[in-house]
Amino acid sequence: MYRYDEFDQAFVKARVAEFTDQVKRRLSGELTEDQFKPLRLMNGVYLQLHAYMLRIAIPYGSLSPRQMRKLAHIARTYDKGYGHFTTRQNLQFHWPKLVDIPRILEELAEVEMHAIQTSGNCIRNVTADHFAGAAADEVADPRPYAEILRQWSSLHPEFSYLPRKFKIAVTGAARDRAAIEVHDIGLHLKKNDRGELGFAVFVGGGLGRTPMVAKKIRDFLPERDLLTYVTAILRVYNLNGRRDNKYKARIKILVHETGTEELKAQVEKEFDELRESELKLPEADIRAIEAYFAPPKLKARPEGDAVVSKAVKANPGFADWLRRNAHTHRNPDYASVTVSLKGIGEVPGDATDVQMDAIADLAEQYGNDEIRVSHEQNLILPHVARADLPALHAALVEIGLATSNAGLITDIIACPGLDYCALANARSIPVAQEISERFASQARQDEIGDLQIKISGCINACGHHHVGHIGILGVEKKGTELYQVTLGGSAREGSTIGEIIGRGFAPDEITDAVETIVDTYLARRENSNESFLDAYRRLGPAPFKEALYGHEAKAA
Amino acid sequence: MKIVAANRLTDGETVWLGAGDRWVDTIDAAHVARDPEDEARIAAAGNLALAANIVIDVTLVDVEIVEGRILPKRLRERIRAGGPSIHPEIGKQARNAALSAA
Numbered sequence: 001m002y003r004y005d006e007f008d009q010a011f012v013k014a015r016v017a018e019f020t021d022q023v024k025r026r027l028s029g030e031l032t033e034d035q036f037k038p039l040r041l042m043n044g045v046y047l048q049l050h051a052y053m054l055r056i057a058i059p060y061g062s063l064s065p066r067q068m069r070k071l072a073h074i075a076r077t078y079d080k081g082y083g084h085f086t087t088r089q090n091l092q093f094h095w096p097k098l099v100d101i102p103r104i105l106e107e108l109a110e111v112e113m114h115a116i117q118t119s120g121n122c123i124r125n126v127t128a129d130h131f132a133g134a135a136a137d138e139v140a141d142p143r144p145y146a147e148i149l150r151q152w153s154s155l156h157p158e159f160s161y162l163p164r165k166f167k168i169a170v171t172g173a174a175r176d177r178a179a180i181e182v183h184d185i186g187l188h189l190k191k192n193d194r195g196e197l198g199f200a201v202f203v204g205g206g207l208g209r210t211p212m213v214a215k216k217i218r219d220f221l222p223e224r225d226l227l228t229y230v231t232a233i234l235r236v237y238n239l240n241g242r243r244d245n246k247y248k249a250r251i252k253i254l255v256h257e258t259g260t261e262e263l264k265a266q267v268e269k270e271f272d273e274l275r276e277s278e279l280k281l282p283e284a285d286i287r288a289i290e291a292y293f294a295p296p297k298l299k300a301r302p303e304g305d306a307v308v309s310k311a312v313k314a315n316p317g318f319a320d321w322l323r324r325n326a327h328t329h330r331n332p333d334y335a336s337v338t339v340s341l342k343g344i345g346e347v348p349g350d351a352t353d354v355q356m357d358a359i360a361d362l363a364e365q366y367g368n369d370e371i372r373v374s375h376e377q378n379l380i381l382p383h384v385a386r387a388d389l390p391a392l393h394a395a396l397v398e399i400g401l402a403t404s405n406a407g408l409i410t411d412i413i414a415c416p417g418l419d420y421c422a423l424a425n426a427r428s429i430p431v432a433q434e435i436s437e438r439f440a441s442q443a444r445q446d447e448i449g450d451l452q453i454k455i456s457g458c459i460n461a462c463g464h465h466h467v468g469h470i471g472i473l474g475v476e477k478k479g480t481e482l483y484q485v486t487l488g489g490s491a492r493e494g495s496t497i498g499e500i501i502g503r504g505f506a507p508d509e510i511t512d513a514v515e516t517i518v519d520t521y522l523a524r525r526e527n528s529n530e531s532f533l534d535a536y537r538r539l540g541p542a543p544f545k546e547a548l549y550g551h552e553a554k555a556a
Numbered sequence: 557m558k559i560v561a562a563n564r565l566t567d568g569e570t571v572w573l574g575a576g577d578r579w580v581d582t583i584d585a586a587h588v589a590r591d592p593e594d595e596a597r598i599a600a601a602g603n604l605a606l607a608a609n610i611v612i613d614v615t616l617v618d619v620e621i622v623e624g625r626i627l628p629k630r631l632r633e634r635i636r637a638g639g640p641s642i643h644p645e646i647g648k649q650a651r652n653a654a655l656s657a658a
């Protein structure tokens with residue numbers, strides 16, 4: 001696993017000292033709020049409805065047990081006993097006091113963590129496939145490249161004041177689990193015919209007010225050119241991106257207004273000029289960073305099959321969990337486990353201090369000391385011996401984290417919404433909770449199969465609603481909450497933006513509407529192998545519209 | 557009818573402008589302005605406190621009186637007064653009997 005070098009450590013320490021001084025000057029009144037706000041945002045400190053909020057970076061979603069324990073300790077000591085894992089693989093604390101934040105950042109620095117570049121118009125925390133370095137279908141581990149991008153982009157002077165925020169995601173597998181096509185830059189690590197590593201490069205994806213799927217502008221970029229090419233994209237964006245209008249400032253608008261071909265030509269031109277510059281990555285440097293991410297030495301555990309099949313027979317709960325929450329590892333004796341933070345009726349993404357500590361223990365006991373945060377707001381133990389799965393499952397049952405729902409209808413993504421967020425128009429979490437309770441039955445969930453519901457409390461789309469198979473967007477209408485439904489979105493390879501299905505639903509109607517949509521799918525699917533998304537793509541919106549609104553048309 | 561809401565600088569706690577222009581931490585104790593003149597006066601007092609680095613995010617909030625208690629018109633401000641609707645055990649709603657959102 002990656003370890004900070006001395007430079008990183010010194011840099012984070014200096015930043016904590018700087019911000020500590022800024023907080024002191026703010027509290028003494030030397031700095032006004034107008035002066036302080038950009039400074040606090042650069043350090044991940046927002047203001048929400050009830051308190052400040054601190055957003056902590058978890059680079060490419062990788063955490064050590066030691067770091068997880070520190071987060072638990074902070075939740076317990078400075079917050080209200082819990083934290084919220086987000087779609088950007090970060091963690092947010094909802095209740096820190098400004099006076100405590102310098103101390104919190106000091107504590108984070110002790111475990112090589114910080115809140116830098118979690119806000120502002122800079123290159124944000126780079127995200128990656130949560131099964132990186134473990135998945136059987138992976139060509140190569142994307143994290144070394146995410147790390148190269150992180151080092152290069154940290155406080156990059158040229159790119160610290162971009163027209164708008166900038167998000168990069170990397171995957172190393174054909175199956176895209178990192179939603180790369182809805183990021184400003186999406187990188188798909190792959191091999192060419194000669195077995196060399198490189199990237200397909202996507203640019204201009206994004207959600208928010210104007211959702212767009214990224215366009216592929218390069219099918220194969222050699223790995224040595226990663227920083228050169230990304231720099232070329234950012235230069236074109238930095239120069240031409242619209243600074244006149246916040247709502248048009250993301251690179252997706254530039255790509256859209258310029259046209260993909262023209263933009264690609266501009267990038268390639270810039271790239272040609274930079275190609276042989278010092279940004280070109282020496283082979284040795286790439287391999288050195290890769291070495292930090294060397295997979296753990298996994299012991300042979302051939303007894304796994306026997307242990308697992310015995311446990312499956314003995315315990316149906318384990319069988320359900322195994323089917324949904326264990327993912328194929330490239331070592332056949334091992335599996336990657338999804339620890340669901342979506343207990344039935346719970347707040348998606350929240351974990352208590354006790355749970356965080358317990359996960360840290362389990363990662364040490366069974367998980368080769370690694371933990372990941374997924375953009376689906378779950379936790380992952382990427383390297384668990386199959387022979388240990390029954391014991392791990394039993395331990396998760398005890399801490400209430402053994403829900404067998406990865407990828408099912410109750411594995412809902414929801415942003416904090418109006419329960420916390422100052423920008424929200426409506427609540428998201430209670431909607432997620434009610435849907436979760438309605439579909440609580442394991443048998444019913446399994447019958448429905450893969451189905452992603454994603455909920456945002458306003459058009460900023462932090463809950464990815466545009467790319468939910470069923471997306472739910474909260475709006476405010478005449479002072480009350482209203483929920484607009486989109487269908488057919490997907491953040492996988494070949495991403496699609498969901499289509500608005502019709503008029504919105506009141507809070508007491510939205511769960512019924514979801515149920516109507518699901519029942520329509522079940523009635524119309526060709527067979528149980530046809531997923532919701534496939535069925536929607538085949539059927540189009542008509543049968544769903546009819547089921548939701550048909551009676552109104554007839555009544556009118 | 558309006559009241560002034562804000563967040564306290566030091567800890568972010570939601571507070572309201574109360575009697576004698578003191579900041580209070582329950583909405584029940586907020587001072588309700590019932591005419592434009594008083595509204596202008598409390599807005600000015602809020603901005604003064606912002607300038608004096610006591611509070612941030614000062615907002616004028618439309619309210620009505622329901623069963624003798626202050627109830628903001630917008631759900632946003634009702635949640636701000638009570639705490640997250642999903643966690644009745646935390647936030648102000650846990651500490652006092654502020655009208656909660658739900």
Ligand code: HEM
Nearest residue numbers: 046086087088206207208209250415416421423460461462
């Ligand atoms: C104080 C709380 C938050 C604020 C003020 C905030 C603000 C915003 C804004 C203004 C946008 C729209 C950006 C644009 O279109 O240019 C946005 C998008 C987004 N935010 Fe948040 N957000 C908050 C919390 C969160 C949380 C909790 C998550 C993760 C669960 C998150 C993840 C995202 C994502 C994934 C997007 C959309 C993807 C994209 O950038 O295109 N944000 N946020």
Ligand code: SF4
Nearest residue numbers: 415421424457458462
């Ligand atoms: S989508 Fe809107 S309501 Fe939800 S967290 Fe983002 S800004 Fe807040």
